[in-house]
Amino acid sequence: MEGSGADTDGNEFKNAKEMWMEQVGDTTKRTQWYREGVGYWQGVEASVNGVLGGYGHVSDGDILGSEVFLKSILAERFPLAGKDRPLVALDCGSGIGRVAKNLLIRYFNEVDLLEPVSHFLEAARESLAPENNGASDLHKATNFFCVPLQEFTPDAGRYDVIWVQWCIGHLTDEDFISFFKRAKLGLKAGGIFILKENIARSGFILDKEDRSITRSDPYYKDLFNQCGLYPFKSRDQKGFPEELFPVKMYALTTEVPRRISRTRREQINRPGVIK
Numbered sequence: 001m002e003g004s005g006a007d008t009d010g011n012e013f014k015n016a017k018e019m020w021m022e023q024v025g026d027t028t029k030r031t032q033w034y035r036e037g038v039g040y041w042q043g044v045e046a047s048v049n050g051v052l053g054g055y056g057h058v059s060d061g062d063i064l065g066s067e068v069f070l071k072s073i074l075a076e077r078f079p080l081a082g083k084d085r086p087l088v089a090l091d092c093g094s095g096i097g098r099v100a101k102n103l104l105i106r107y108f109n110e111v112d113l114l115e116p117v118s119h120f121l122e123a124a125r126e127s128l129a130p131e132n133n134g135a136s137d138l139h140k141a142t143n144f145f146c147v148p149l150q151e152f153t154p155d156a157g158r159y160d161v162i163w164v165q166w167c168i169g170h171l172t173d174e175d176f177i178s179f180f181k182r183a184k185l186g187l188k189a190g191g192i193f194i195l196k197e198n199i200a201r202s203g204f205i206l207d208k209e210d211r212s213i214t215r216s217d218p219y220y221k222d223l224f225n226q227c228g229l230y231p232f233k234s235r236d237q238k239g240f241p242e243e244l245f246p247v248k249m250y251a252l253t254t255e256v257p258r259r260i261s262r263t264r265r266e267q268i269n270r271p272g273v274i275k
């Protein structure tokens, strides 16, 4: 990825390659990167405010924005919405299960959660338990995986939707690509990824405190390309406070989108000659 970036102390990097070389250039540094990333969250309270960095009040707006996006995709990709077969989702970097509980469990018959911080995952397990109105016979949380994304391989063909929100910034570019390539095999035919993330206005920003990177839209698109993923729909999250990063939702498929080529469209729109 070309384009310069900076860290939260104001140090600049010529490009992402230079930054990654400095941060995770050998095995010891890479281990430290992931240890400190998870270590940061291990020190955070298991609450909505905790997982949203003190911005718990944006949760309702976030869920609403996600719901509108998800509904439009379900209508398009899964018109029978689980009536023909159960719908299954995976919530990656689920934290305390905020997205699983407030959104995914209402639309999917089974939701699996993946989260490397055990006290978050335990809070999720509790809040999604049937006795806490977190599940019913038809909509339940099934598996709770306490593992980081860079070490996870899903069961083949299990998921209709793999939801990745506010956690992929913890993965290096190399692990980002390798995760999505493995996770593709976890999708059912026609299944999709939904990625919802903060967006840097250009290049990237390295957060030295929680060991994560905020990427720009072109940076993401370059990585999607390297993963063999195609964004078929995207939306900006609306209504967040000004001081926060813009947030974008991408729906990604493994199939090359079918588009009418420009030449064909021009032919269609051009008046025909009556012979």
Ligand SMILES: C[S@@+](CC[C@H](N)C(=O)[O-])C[C@H]1O[C@@H](n2cnc3c(N)ncnc32)[C@H](O)[C@@H]1O
Pocket (backbone or CB within 6 Å): 034, 037, 038, 041, 051, 052, 053, 092, 093, 094, 095, 096, 097, 098, 099, 114, 115, 116, 117, 120, 147, 148, 149, 150, 165, 166, 167, 170, 171
């Ligand atoms: C900002 S919180 C978001 C939680 C949840 N997605 C939500 O929207 O409520 C970031 C989450 O990423 C998790 N995380 C950190 N490193 C990770 C990794 N390597 N793999 C998967 N998740 C990770 C953290 O433990 C934390 O739960």
